[in-house]
Amino acid sequence: MTPRPKTARRYAQALLSLALESDSEHRVAADMDLMARAPAGSPELTGFLRNTRLPRDVRRRTLEALFRDRVHPLTWKFLLLLESKRRLDLLPEIGAAFRSLDDARRGIARGELTAAARTADDAVNAMAARFSALLRKTVLLQQRENPALLGGCRVQVGDLVYDYSLAARLRLARQALTGT
Amino acid sequence: MALDLRPEEITSILKKQIGEFDGKVEISEVGTVLNIGDGIAHVHGLAGVMAGELVSFERGGATGLTLNLEEDNVGVAVFGEDSSIREGDTVRRTGQIASVPVGAALAGRILDALGRPIDGGPALAAAETRKIELKAPGIIDRADVREPLQTGIKVIDALTPIGRGQRELIIGDRKTGKTSLAIDTIINQRGEDVVCFYVAIGQKRSTVVQVCEILKRHDAMEYTTVIAATASDPAPMQFLAPYSGCAMAEHIRDSGRHALIIFDDLTKQAQAYRQLSLLLRRPPGREAFPGDIFYLHSRLLERAAKLGPARGGGSLTALPIVETQANDISAYIPTNVISITDGQIFLESDAFNAGQRPAINPGISVSRVGGDAQLKAMKQTAGSLRLDLAQYRELAGFAQFASDMDAATRRQLDRGRRLMEIMKQDVHVTIPVAKQVAIVYAGTQGYLDGIPVNKVRELESALFETLDREPAEYLRLFARDKAMTPDVKAALEAVLQRVAVRSRT
Numbered sequence: 087m088t089p090r091p092k093t094a095r096r097y098a099q100a101l102l103s104l105a106l107e108s109d110s111e112h113r114v115a116a117d118m119d120l121m122a123r124a125p126a127g128s129p130e131l132t133g134f135l136r137n138t139r140l141p142r143d144v145r146r147r148t149l150e151a152l153f154r155d156r157v158h159p160l161t162w163k164f165l166l167l168l169e170s171k172r173r174l175d176l177l178p179e180i181g182a183a184f185r186s187l188d189d190a191r192r193g194i195a196r197g198e199l200t201a202a203a204r205t206a207d208d209a210v211n212a213m214a215a216r217f218s219a220l221l222r223k224t225v226l227l228q229q230r231e232n233p234a235l236l237g238g239c240r241v242q243v244g245d246l247v248y249d250y251s252l253a254a255r256l257r258l259a260r261q262a263l264t265g266t
Numbered sequence: 267m268a269l270d271l272r273p274e275e276i277t278s279i280l281k282k283q284i285g286e287f288d289g290k291v292e293i294s295e296v297g298t299v300l301n302i303g304d305g306i307a308h309v310h311g312l313a314g315v316m317a318g319e320l321v322s323f324e325r326g327g328a329t330g331l332t333l334n335l336e337e338d339n340v341g342v343a344v345f346g347e348d349s350s351i352r353e354g355d356t357v358r359r360t361g362q363i364a365s366v367p368v369g370a371a372l373a374g375r376i377l378d379a380l381g382r383p384i385d386g387g388p389a390l391a392a393a394e395t396r397k398i399e400l401k402a403p404g405i406i407d408r409a410d411v412r413e414p415l416q417t418g419i420k421v422i423d424a425l426t427p428i429g430r431g432q433r434e435l436i437i438g439d440r441k442t443g444k445t446s447l448a449i450d451t452i453i454n455q456r457g458e459d460v461v462c463f464y465v466a467i468g469q470k471r472s473t474v475v476q477v478c479e480i481l482k483r484h485d486a487m488e489y490t491t492v493i494a495a496t497a498s499d500p501a502p503m504q505f506l507a508p509y510s511g512c513a514m515a516e517h518i519r520d521s522g523r524h525a526l527i528i529f530d531d532l533t534k535q536a537q538a539y540r541q542l543s544l545l546l547r548r549p550p551g552r553e554a555f556p557g558d559i560f561y562l563h564s565r566l567l568e569r570a571a572k573l574g575p576a577r578g579g580g581s582l583t584a585l586p587i588v589e590t591q592a593n594d595i596s597a598y599i600p601t602n603v604i605s606i607t608d609g610q611i612f613l614e615s616d617a618f619n620a621g622q623r624p625a626i627n628p629g630i631s632v633s634r635v636g637g638d639a640q641l642k643a644m645k646q647t648a649g650s651l652r653l654d655l656a657q658y659r660e661l662a663g664f665a666q667f668a669s670d671m672d673a674a675t676r677r678q679l680d681r682g683r684r685l686m687e688i689m690k691q692d693v694h695v696t697i698p699v700a701k702q703v704a705i706v707y708a709g710t711q712g713y714l715d716g717i718p719v720n721k722v723r724e725l726e727s728a729l730f731e732t733l734d735r736e737p738a739e740y741l742r743l744f745a746r747d748k749a750m751t752p753d754v755k756a757a758l759e760a761v762l763q764r765v766a767v768r769s770r771t
Contacts, residue, residue, distance in 0.1 A: 091338050242296070245311045247358075249292040258292060 094179035095187070101164050101180075102187050110158055115188050117161040122181025136175045145169055195223040197243035200230040202251070205239065217243060295359040299323075300339055302351045305500040306545040307342045309357050315340055318399060320360045326350035329380075330357070331364055331502060334546050341546045343502035345380060363399070366510045367392030368517035372491040373461070376478060379495045379507040381514070396517055398509045402568035409574040411608075411635045415526065415583050418454030418696025419447065421624060421689040424648040424706050425655075426611055426631045429639025430460075430524055431572025431581040435603055437588045437595060438613030442625050444587050446693050447611065448528040449477060451585065453484045454696035455526060460583075461518045462490040463527040465511035468504050468534025471496045480694060497534075504538035512569050515582050519571065522578030527570070531587035532563060536599050553598045563599075564606045609633035623690060628655050642749040643703050650710045651685060658682020677715075684714040687722040700744040701730050704758055707750075713762050717769065729765045736761075 098118075105114040125132040134140075134148060149165055157165070168174050189196060197217070199210055210227055217225040225243055232240075237252035297311025307323075307330060315321065321330045321342055328348060334341030344351065366381035371392045376385035383390055411429035428434045436444045452462045464481075466474045474494045481487040491514060495507035508529050518525035529535070536559055543556035551557050563586075570584035588603050593614060595604065604610055609632045618625035637645070661679055665671060671679070688709045691697065705726050708714055717725055733741060740757040747754055 245295045245297060245313050247292075247294050247296050249294065254292045 091179065091183065093173075094176050094183045097164075097168070097173070097176065097180045098183035098187055101160075102184060102191070105160060108160060110160055111188065113158040114161050115184070117157040118181045118184040120157075120181075121177050122185060125178050135177055138172050138175075142169075145174075193223050195221060195225050195243050197225055197227050197241060198230055199227040199239055199241050200232050200235060200251075201239040202231070202233050202235045202237050204231060205229060213239070213241060217241060217248075297321075297340065297357045299351060299353055299355045299357060301353060302344070302348060302355075304541070304545050305344050305348055305502055306542065307344055307348070307351065307357070309340045309342055310338065312340050312357060312359060315359055316363070318363055320362050320364050322358050322360055323351050324356040324358065325352065329360075331506070333542065334548075343505070343542055344500065345502055345506075346500070348500070363397050364506070365395040365397045366513050368394050368396045368514050372514055374488050374490065376474075376492045376494060377510075379493065379499070379503040379510050381510060384494065394517070396513045398506065398513050399565075400513065400516065400569070402565065403571045403573060403577070407571070407573055407577045409572050409579070410638065411572045411581075412639050413524075413572075413581070414636075414639045414641050414699075415451075415460065415524075416454055416458075416699055417447070417451040418698070419450055419624060420691055420697060420702045420706065421626050421628065422447070422611060423640075423699060423702055424644060424651055425626075425628050426609060426633040427636035427640035427644070428583065428585075428633060429572070429636045430583050431570065432609070432633070432635055432639070433567045433570045433584045433586065433607040434633060434636070435586050435588060435607040435610040436613070437590060437600060437604070437610050438625070439590055439593060439615045442613035442615050442618045443623060443693070444589070444613055445473075445477065445530055447613075447624055448530060448585055448587060449480055450694055450696055451526065452481060452490055452528070453486045453694060455489065456484070456486055458524075460489075460524045460526050461515070462486070463511045463515045463525065464490060464492045465508050465527065465529050466492065466494045466496065467507050467529065467531060468495070468497050468538060469530065471498065484694065501538040501541045504535060505542055508532070508535055508566055512566060512582075512584075516569060519573065519580040519582040520578065522573075522580045524581045524583070526583045526585070529566075529584065529586040531589050532603055533589045533599055536562065555598060559599075560602050560606075563603055567603075567606050608635045621690075622686065623693070626689070628652070628689070629659055641699055641703075643744065643747070643754070644699060644706070646750040647703050647707045647710060651706055654678075654681055654685055654710065658685065680715060681709075681712070683719050684717070684722050685709045687719055688714070688726060690723065697730075700741055701733060703744070703750075704729060704733065704740065704761070707758060708762050708766075713766050717766070721769065725765065725769045728769055729761070732761060732765055 101114065102111070105111040125135060146169060149169060153165055154162060168177065199205065199213055210229055214225050214227045221243060227241065235251040235253045238250045240251045240254070241248045295312060295314055297309040300308040300310050312321065315332050315335065317332060317335055319332050321332060323330065326347060328344055328346045328351060330342040330344045332340050332342050342357070367390050369392045371390050375383055375387060375390070378384050381390070411431045413430045415428045415430045417423055417428060422428065426434070436447055438444050452464065455462055464477065466477065474492065474496060478487065478492055481490055493507050493511040495503040511527055515525040515527040536555060539559065539562055540555050544550060544554065548556045567584055567586060570582045572581040573579055586603060586607065588600050590597065590600055595601070612627045612631045613625045614627050615625070617627065657678055658681070661675060662682065665679055688705050708729065714722055714725065738761055740754065740761055743754045743757050
């Protein structure tokens with residue numbers, strides 16, 4: 087299926103501005119986080135969201151059983167709207183779009199810290215603090231491991247990559263020596 | 267204004283920066299491949315990338331050129347092998363606009379569209395590079411086209427002369443001798459101060475090899491660079507090759523020298539660009555070409571120019587080639603390029619098959635600016651040639667139905683047939699301008715009228731031989747005057763008398 091980021095962003099934008107008006111953005115953000123993550127862990131849920139052939143009342147009842155009591159009333163209304171527009175399959179994308187919009191609003195940049203081996207949490211936090219100062223944003227770093235880096239670490243925030251790894255230094259040295 | 271920077275301040279700034287960056291760091295901007303296929307990759311991310319910037323693919327080491335900058339993705343044309351690139355791969359910005367090596371090291375080499383040697387020779391030792399896409403020189407920078415660029419082909423130098431800095435289109439069906447005309451022009455630049463570039467776009471590799479062999483055989487390769495994006499190269503390379511070649515030739519132009527570039531052919535480039543554009547989902551227009559197909563060729567050919575003395579007086583002459591289908595010059599690409607160039611040389615398959623080679627149709631071939639650049643001697647001689655040929659064409663069609671004609675008409679037909687005969691020329695045999703003037707003079711002044719049509723070419727070779735063998739006064743005077751002064755005329759007529767008498771007996 088082709089990604090439809092524009093449609094997802096529009097729904098997310100509308101939901102975010104409603105949440106801001108009713109001062110419930112934190113609750114809704116938590117809900118949307120759940121929506122973004124939940125289908126990935128459960129193929130049955132993904133199947134349900136994508137299945138538009140189920141009778142409408144079945145879909146609605148299933149939704150109610152699944153989400154009614156777990157989410158904020160605004161999120162629940164939003165889910166009903168998506169259902170009536172047959173856009174439930176967009177839910178994970180809307181969740182992701184909502185998070186990036188909310189992040190941009192709060193000045194949060196999410197990134198990744200990749201290292202050759204597991205890094206201590208306080209080292210990751212220290213890096214996050216450094217980058218927060220550097221980028222003038224609250225940087226949240228997620229940790230990853232990649233032995234191919236050999237040593238050091240690589241930090242990616244948005245499209246920018248700060249490569250402190252041994253592998254990158256070796257590559258730079260090779261480029262400098264061979265001129266390619 | 268005095269610069270107020272204290273050393274301590276610099277030191278403290280440096281200290282702070284070193285404190286922030288411990289260790290050497292490589293900062294780069296990346297994106298991920300969304301989809302890849304047919305030489306086009308759509309990339310997510312790369313938010314700060316420039317249009318026309320080179321990007322590099324982590325896997326496989328291929329480079330690409332950003333063409334489409336959209337809200338949520340970037341369209342990239344991939345140079346080289348794209349089969350090793352996968353969805354989700356990392357793409358890195360390089361911060362560089364596509365550029366090619368330029369300078370003296372290029373002479374005699376065969377390069378690809380990115381300026382990398384493909385002739386198996388050593389790496390290029392070029393000190394300089396130049397951006398592939400540059401704006402054409404402005405109005406102030408230019409001068410009139412007024413020096414001739416001799417092609418060594420009688421019919422072109424006489425009827426559609428080409429000046430240095432001109433853009434003259436060579437147009438015709440397949441197998442009508444378009445490439446041969448271009449190659450002969452390169453061969454004729456031997457000993458001149460013109461550096462040549464031959465851009466092969468979408469051709470068979472075997473054809474490119476053939477061209478290089480011909481150039482080598484005529485010692486023309488030493489001042490020629492071949493840029494080849496063959497049919498087996500990806501479409502982005504075929505699209506880019508003319509711009510690369512143009513950038514290399516521009517370097518010669520801007521250093522005050524003269525360059526000649528041949529685009530063989532722009533139809534193929536347009537097709538490659540159409541492929542790119544459709545894959546990039548740009549809306550198709552007429553014949554499915556994108557909307558900016560005119561600009562594709564106009565911005566390329568505008569870079570051919572004669573520069574004024576303030577800019578060194580160099581020139582870049584362009585000979586684009588366009589292939590037609592069934593002599594249809596009203597198709598999209600031919601009309602576009604005809605309207606951009608300063609004239610066209612039209613080749614016809616009928617004439618070619620009838621043995622009239624080069625198969626140029628003198629009726630619809632024109633040179634809009636070359637007249638000013640034509641050598642004075644040729645201009646004085648060829649003036650009546652054009653008229654005679656035009657009258658001949660008119661009468662020839664008519665005479666097919668007429669049973670008997672009056673003497674004047676018959677005379678004109680006879681003259682025309684002989685003139686058409688002297689317009690013939692063997693391939694890869696270029697003729698210096700003094701000899702061209704001699705034979706055209708013989709034709710227009712009626713020296714050939716008594717000779718049977720099938721003997722005209724014999725007389726021509728006898729004339730050239732005589733001019734070569736005898737210490738002819740004519741060549742010396744011609745080199746001095748470059749015009750048909752009474753002295754030159756007298757000397758030439760003396761030779762013609764002798765040759766004509768000899769061939770009659």
